[in-house]
Amino acid sequence: MTLAPYAATVLAQAQTWASLPDDELRRRAVQAAGDKHVADLLSLTRAYLTHEGVSGLLTSPRTTEAYTLGVRQFLEYATANAVNLLRPGRRDASSYVAFMLSAGRKPAGVQLKVAAANCLYRALRWAGATEADPFKDVKIPKDRTPGLVKRPPYQEDELADVLDHADVHVKFLLFLTAHAGLRISEALALTWDDVDEASRRVHVRSGKGRKERVVAMSTSLARASRHYRGLYAPGGPDHTDGKRTTPVGHVFRYASPMTARYHLEKAFQAAGVKFRGFHPGRKYAGTRLLQQVKDFGRVAAHLGHESIDTTRRGYAKLATDDLKDDLAGW
Known part of the structure; x- marks a missing residue:
């Protein structure tokens, strides 16, 4: 019988990536990105949040949940539009923003989805899988309507x-x-x-x-x-x-x-x-x-x-x- 690694805690789940040697971490991240393997890329993003995020291990469950949903939606778009995650085109990020706006999503919602996709790319860079930073200069229109x-x-x-x-x-x-x-x-x-x-x-x-x-x-x-x-x-x-x-x-x-x-x-x-x-x-x-x-x-x-x-x-x-x-x- 093969024993599965213990993953009952956030830290234990993150360690399945962080404990890997650099070469193996990079290899697995490259493979996950190349295959657009949703579960692995979500796991990698959560591991990055746990180790390198602003709040680290104390990242709130709601933030993790929001990023998980946002990464999943970006991967759906990337799959449907043949986006190369490791070598994205220079217009892929702006095209994703335009896609969300054309679907009726409000600018504030688009901002949240871009933050999630950006977190995925920070995780891929952390793993050494790519140097790409496609959302670095992407522009999102401001919503001028007051929140009230x-x-x-x-x-x-x-x-x-x-x-x-x-x-x-x-x-x-x-x-x-x-x-x-x-x-x-x-x-x-x-x-x-x-x-x-x-x-x-x-x-x-x-x-x-x-x-x-x-x-x-x-x-x-x-x-x-x-x-x-x-x-x-x-x-x-x-x-x-x-x-x-x-x-x-x-x-x-x-x-x-x-x-x-x-x-x-x-x-x-x-x-x-x-x-x-x-x-x-x-x-x-x-x-x-x-x-x-x-x-x-x-x-x-x-x-x-x-x-x-x-x-x-x-x-x-x-x-x-x-x-x-x-x-x-x-």
């Missing part, structure tokens, strides 16, 4: 209608995204120790870029949190079948954004409100908070943005007549 226009926040009355049709789980999750401004991954990663109703604080330990922050609770969120804790915290009453209702230590009984989406969509549908994802909740938090504090820096800190430009571009804006009261005495 393309993907606006939920409105006050929309959220109120949904809350009227939401169960305890959905109501608490909705307040975490629309009042505390948490990303869905941050909310689902919360443990009971992270939520402090007495001081009205939420400790986010799994923020984007592995940054922690402490977020203030609204009065409504604190109330919803106390109610939720009374029902579902360890030692509390159980209204299901006598089994634990949440994973050990975690606040929510579901850990997957897809499962959370399913439950939220049901509440939105019952309320007659179109569900547009989790981010419009964060945008609601940013927009409403900015209207009150009029300080992009404080709003950026609340949302966990490293730069206030991110907040300004896509998450919050002041009304066009915001200065009228300040100018009234001029």
Whole structure:
């Protein structure tokens, strides 16, 4: 019986490439690129991310997932259009961009797909398979439409209608995204120790870029949190079948954004409100908070943005007549 190499962890999977002698690493990468072998090229890209990526072994699963999908789509295009991966033509990269734009993909989406394809080529160069860098100078049109226009926040009355049709789980999750401004991954990663109703604080330990922050609770969120804790915290009453209702230590009984989406969509549908994802909740938090504090820096800190430009571009804006009261005495 042949024993397969241990690959149960990200590092172990990456080591299947990184532990190879240079000549063998190059040979296998060249063969994978020549054959356009999807599984091997995806594995090589993930190994590169683990060893040479900006975050290395701590690269987030979402980033890895996005790059995996982007590399897979680029390889589909390369196969259909006979692109030589090791010696791409000087117009192959721009042709790929044009192909995506002509298919209706937005510039921001094209940027993400190009980043993934670029990561594949960094992995091939890391392996010594090629010196090609076809996406180095590729131009992608800028999308001039503001993020708040393309993907606006939920409105006050929309959220109120949904809350009227939401169960305890959905109501608490909705307040975490629309009042505390948490990303869905941050909310689902919360443990009971992270939520402090007495001081009205939420400790986010799994923020984007592995940054922690402490977020203030609204009065409504604190109330919803106390109610939720009374029902579902360890030692509390159980209204299901006598089994634990949440994973050990975690606040929510579901850990997957897809499962959370399913439950939220049901509440939105019952309320007659179109569900547009989790981010419009964060945008609601940013927009409403900015209207009150009029300080992009404080709003950026609340949302966990490293730069206030991110907040300004896509998450919050002041009304066009915001200065009228300040100018009234001029």
